[in-house]
Amino acid sequence: VKPESLSLCPLGTAAAPEPELLCIFGTGDLGRSLGLRLLQAGYRVVYGSRRPHSCGPLPQGAQVMSHVAAAQSAPLVLMCIQRDHYDFLETLAPQLKGKVLVDVSNNIKKNMYPEANAEYLQRLIPAAKVVKAFNTLSAWALQNGPSDANRQVFLCGDSKEAKQAVADMATKLGFTVLDRGSLSVARELEDFPLQLFPEWRLPLRVAVGLTAFFFFYVVLRDVIYAYVVQGKDISFRIMVSLANKVFPIVSLIMLALCYLPGVVAAFFQLYRGTKYKRFPNWLDRWMLCRKQLGLLALGFAFLHVMYTLIIPIRYYVRYRIAARTISDIRENRTSEFDSTSAWRTDSYYSVGILGFATYLLLGITSLPSVSNALSWREFNFIQSKLGYLTLLLCTLHTYLYGWNRFLYPSSYKWYTPSAYQLCLVLPSAVLVLKLLLLLPWVDRSLTRIRQGWERKTDP
Ligand code: HEM
Numbered sequence: 001v002k003p004e005s006l007s008l009c010p011l012g013t014a015a016a017p018e019p020e021l022l023c024i025f026g027t028g029d030l031g032r033s034l035g036l037r038l039l040q041a042g043y044r045v046v047y048g049s050r051r052p053h054s055c056g057p058l059p060q061g062a063q064v065m066s067h068v069a070a071a072q073s074a075p076l077v078l079m080c081i082q083r084d085h086y087d088f089l090e091t092l093a094p095q096l097k098g099k100v101l102v103d104v105s106n107n108i109k110k111n112m113y114p115e116a117n118a119e120y121l122q123r124l125i126p127a128a129k130v131v132k133a134f135n136t137l138s139a140w141a142l143q144n145g146p147s148d149a150n151r152q153v154f155l156c157g158d159s160k161e162a163k164q165a166v167a168d169m170a171t172k173l174g175f176t177v178l179d180r181g182s183l184s185v186a187r188e189l190e191d192f193p194l195q196l197f198p199e200w201r202l203p204l205r206v207a208v209g210l211t212a213f214f215f216f217y218v219v220l221r222d223v224i225y226a227y228v229v230q231g232k233d234i235s236f237r238i239m240v241s242l243a244n245k246v247f248p249i250v251s252l253i254m255l256a257l258c259y260l261p262g263v264v265a266a267f268f269q270l271y272r273g274t275k276y277k278r279f280p281n282w283l284d285r286w287m288l289c290r291k292q293l294g295l296l297a298l299g300f301a302f303l304h305v306m307y308t309l310i311i312p313i314r315y316y317v318r319y320r321i322a323a324r325t326i327s328d329i330r331e332n333r334t335s336e337f338d339s340t341s342a343w344r345t346d347s348y349y350s351v352g353i354l355g356f357a358t359y360l361l362l363g364i365t366s367l368p369s370v371s372n373a374l375s376w377r378e379f380n381f382i383q384s385k386l387g388y389l390t391l392l393l394c395t396l397h398t399y400l401y402g403w404n405r406f407l408y409p410s411s412y413k414w415y416t417p418s419a420y421q422l423c424l425v426l427p428s429a430v431l432v433l434k435l436l437l438l439l440p441w442v443d444r445s446l447t448r449i450r451q452g453w454e455r456k457t458d459p
Contacts, residue, residue, distance in 0.1 A: 021046060022169070027080075030104060044063075046074060071099065100166065101128045119186055131163055132189050152177075166369075200289075245420070249422075250299035254300065346400070
């Protein structure tokens with residue numbers, strides 16, 4: 001058998017194809033960062049500038065030319081200039097004809113102009129193929145390359161080939177491309193960077209609303225009640241005692257709100273007998289912000305733990321213990337050891353600690369760097385099974401803390417239930433609903449539906 005012949009020609013000496021040349025208009029922060037990344041990714045870069053000879057420092061290896069010459073030299077032009085300066089581009093219409101123009105611009109306010117910047121660019125140069133892209137990334141993210149949080153590049157445009165060319169380039173730079181559709185979506189993309197933490201907005205509102213409600217509720221029931229009914233000023237308790245009621249209460253309710261939509265969705269599927277019908281919009285939105293709800297809830301639980309840690313060093317607590325001891329000595333009184341109290345307090349501390357530990361595990365596994373290392377099954381197992389366990393432990397901790405106090409009429413000040421009793425309603429409901437879903441025949445139906453089975457409906 002004839003041995004396979006080997007070429008001894010060293011790699012790279014054959015005529016390697018010349019790297020692709022891309023053009024950037026604009027030598028500001030964004031233009032320079034983008035140019036640097038492109039050069040690092042193996043492209044050649046030419047800048048188009050009004051003053052090619054005095055345009056400040058540019059990445060090493062890039063060329064600078066006049067706008068006309070630069071536009072003529074490359075098939076793709078990245079527009080790193082402000083929309084207010086677009087009008088001069090009209091004079092370049094002949095050179096830009098048929099070229100892919102990437103609009104990376106943003107505005108400082110919503111609705112500043114009647115049309116999106118990218119659509120305006122397309123109107124100025126109708127013979128070019130405009131693609132909106134990269135505008136959701138900062139110059140910093142472009143220069144440093146994609147990180148976990150900054151991996152996505154949204155793009156939109158009317159020309160399929162132009163979008164493909166931009167997508168290829170973004171992929172080569174290490175980004176994940178998400179095609180959002182035609183150029184009419186450009187306005188939505190331009191509004192993206194103007195939104196502050198969009199997916200956190202709803203959870204933050206829920207957290208602020210619950211905190212405000214429960215704060216006023218406990219101030220009313222504790223501080224104002226003591227002042228009006230007993231003539232005592234205990235307003236100092238707002239700082240620690242009341243804060244340490246409000247934070248865990250908000251945390252527990254938000255944890256329940258994290259798992260409620262999943263249970264509601266399961267009941268929707270059971271009721272409809274299919275998984276192929278869309279959930280109502282409110283449920284979709286709610287499901288999408290579960291991670292943020294959970295992380296905020298963890299933050300509140302953390303505050304509760306910190307406030308609990310300082311209980312023994314509080315002046316008020318030390319004073320009460322000392323006063324009680326002195327009065328016991330003076331009156332020659334011995335207080336009996338109450339085994340039930342010991343059991344009760346130790347149990348709720350212990351269950352609280354276990355609940356906090358699983359809570360932390362939930363929070364850690366929701367971080368992208370950790371969840372990326374888990375398989376879907378592992379992630380699902382932790383977030384679902386461990387999630388319900390956390391909810392169960394924290395709810396149990398609160399029940400044990402309350403113990404039999406719900407039997408005492410004195411705990412219903414002004415005929416209102418204690419705040420912790422109120423906060424138990426939602427987590428208890430979620431746990432009961434989840435328990436119903438775990439009943440064997442319900443679980444079987446749900447599993448079949450989730451595997452694609454559909455209940456036959458009459459035509
Ligand atoms: C109450 C300890 C974790 C929810 C309490 C109290 C203590 C305590 C000492 C009574 C506070 C007071 O008398 O003012 C702990 C410890 C924890 C822990 C040591 C873990 C290290 C949690 C977690 C949750 C939670 C993870 C769930 C969100 C509650 C609730 C109350 C409470 C709702 C009742 C608040 C009230 O109305 O006074 N906990 N806890 N705890 N805890 Fe925890």
